[in-house]
Amino acid sequence: MGRIPCCEKDNVKRGQWTPEEDNKLSSYIARHGTRNWRLIPKNAGLQRCGKSCRLRWTNYLRPDLKHGEFSESEEQTIVKLHSVVGNRWSLIAAQLPGRTDNDVKNHWNTKLKKKLSGMGIDPVTHKPFSHLMAEIATTLPPPQVAHLAEAALGCFKDEMLHLLTKKRIDFQLQRSSSTPGYDVPQPAGVNTAATFVTGRTEDKDDTIQKIKLGVSRAMQEPDALPTNKPWTITSTGETSDGFARDRNTFPVKISGFQYGPPSYGNEGDGSAWSQSMCTGSTCTGGDQQGRLHEKAEEEDGEEAEGGKAARKESSMFNSDCVLWDLSDDLMNPIV
DNA sequence: AAAGCCCTCAACCGCCGTCTC
């Protein structure tokens, strides 16, 4: 079954590399290059498997590697690309000079996944959890939808409890820290996924209402839900799931949609992708965006009619805007 | 102070596609 081992396991050392081993490998590769990994350990005087040498070199010793923290823009790139290509770490890493697929994978698994989850976004589909639930609801008869809603609320409660009791997160610090996206003032009645992280308990009920609204909306208008497309953002800055996010925080254009924080060139408040991270799509042209801006202003303060406005916007996006300017095989971020 | 828990990340594993003979 499977391939034979690339080397005799009995004769090779495993585990952490020592500085001496690193030196041997580096100096050998500097002199001879990386032509044949099977021969490299033998010729370099290392009791290591060729594969282990290759990993050590590509993930750690390569001189062009960047070590240390991922920048905000790197994180945006990862999330942006992950929403399109899924767990194709090498593909994603190729867009980040100095980063390896292992780096990207580790960073995703340890930081970014949690970050997105904390914002109420499913890191696999890049859709808001409530939206996913609403999609599921469209396939169920009403009695089961009720059960689904109950179950979801239970899960949400658990998640909230987890977040609120997580002592390692100093919520006060986060709100006053340099991560402005977590403390952006929101219009009355507008909830954001980021507020989950701040631990503002009064938002919980509001969010539950949003989930309920999503489910009932899905039941009433299943057609309004995108099928295999990421969730959209309405002109009011509200996503199709009912969560408010500022589309202006996604100015990095990628084939027809924008992605990124204000620091990347747009006006707008706070930060942060940490507030607004999504794979959501916006319109293609600046002109169109301008129109949406006007529309957003017109609709300001109409939160009471949020559902109606959201539906209106949803249909507008579907008819007027290019949500994803990507080939079909990249359209579905669910891998 | 110490035990337990959690998080991070380097390293390993096994599968797959491509290359070579």
Next chain:
DNA sequence: TGAGACGGCGGTTGAGGGCTT
């Protein structure tokens, strides 16, 4: 043409360090 070798990739593991209780 097929088998073996090799490199690449994504998933998983576990050591080590920091934090909490």
